[in-house]
Amino acid sequence: MWQLSAWQLAAPFVLLLLPLPFLAARLLPADGRVGGALRVPGAIAASHGASDASSVATGGRRVAAWIAWIALVIALAGPRVVLPAQALPTTGRDLMVTLDLSGSMERTDFFLNGETARRLDAMKSVAATFIRARAGDRVGLIAYADQTYVVSPPSYDVEAVAKALDGFAVGLVGRSTAIGDGLGLALRRLSATDAKSRVVLLLSDGVNNAGVSAPKDVANLAKEMGVRVHTIAMGPRDIPEGDGNPDVVDVKTLREMAEITGGQTYRVKTTEDLQAAMAAVNQIEPTRSLAPPAPIWRELWPWPAALAFFAAAATALVRTRGG
Known part of the structure; x- marks a missing residue:
């Protein structure tokens, strides 16, 4: 049975990409296009639960998108562990x-x-x-x-x-x-x-x-x-x-x-x-x-990559159901 002895990242500099979406939202100009949606008065929307549902959907998409991005960046950084090897x-x-x-x-x-x-x-x-x-x-x-x-x-x-x-x-x-x-x-x-x-x-x-x-x-x-x-x-x-x-x-x-x-x-x-x-x-x-024993690596990137995939799928699903 292999025992884990040390965590490492194959490309740790990739973690510098983590704040990229946040920086893009802050620094890039806002979309100036005007939509054709009908603005519903808050009292009417609240009476039908539309405001709460929209807020939950938006928050869910945001959380899922961030999870997908963070997991993708971690996968690209190449997490791995060093396994003990015989001399x-x-x-x-x-x-x-x-x-x-x-x-x-x-x-x-x-x-x-x-x-x-x-x-x-x-x-x-x-x-x-x-x-x-x-x-x-x-x-x-x-x-x-x-x-x-x-x-x-x-x-x-x-x-x-x-x-x-x-x-x-x-x-x-x-x-x-x-x-x-x-x-x-x-x-x-x-x-x-x-x-x-x-x-x-x-x-x-x-x-x-x-x-x-x-x-x-x-x-x-x-x-x-x-x-x-x-x-x-x-x-x-x-x-x-x-x-x-x-x-x-x-x-x-x-x-x-x-x-x-x-x-x-x-x-x-x-x-x-x-x-x-x-x-x-x-x-x-x-x-x-x-x-000296040669290092043996166990690659862990497939796990965060899989998490990124499912989080991205969840984002798309929430967007579809939320209209």
């Missing part, structure tokens, strides 16, 4: 999860829930669990292959970021592997933030064979920016030195990228390895400290 967990860290969507992610050499699965499906499942556990970080999501794409900018809404993984599909941004460009885009997003700690988690299952940026050059830029890069080398086969086979993972380059920035590298050959790697990152980059 939000925060770490002061921005974390960009940068994932490979190249063609090799379609290979079915992983297992998920006891069944053979594509690398892509294993990655999406484990990455979603990892992201949901990052309450306290601002987490962003990047996909890369031939091109790079910001799927989700850094956000505290880790549930929404995790759900964005559902739209991942091989071929969405090409089929090659631009590791350097993927890291470069992550750095561009982090350069615009003021987080105390900035981290990139980069996963690849291949070798850099696309894009314009050399992975180690971008890693050196990350070091200059103070961004720590953790890399995950995914796939059952390592690339031998000097071999350009795109079907294997370049563990050596990924390890050098992490070492340059002070991060860690994880060699992943199974789904269990991938889960263990994500768990290790969770330990290296801890979560859960408390920040």
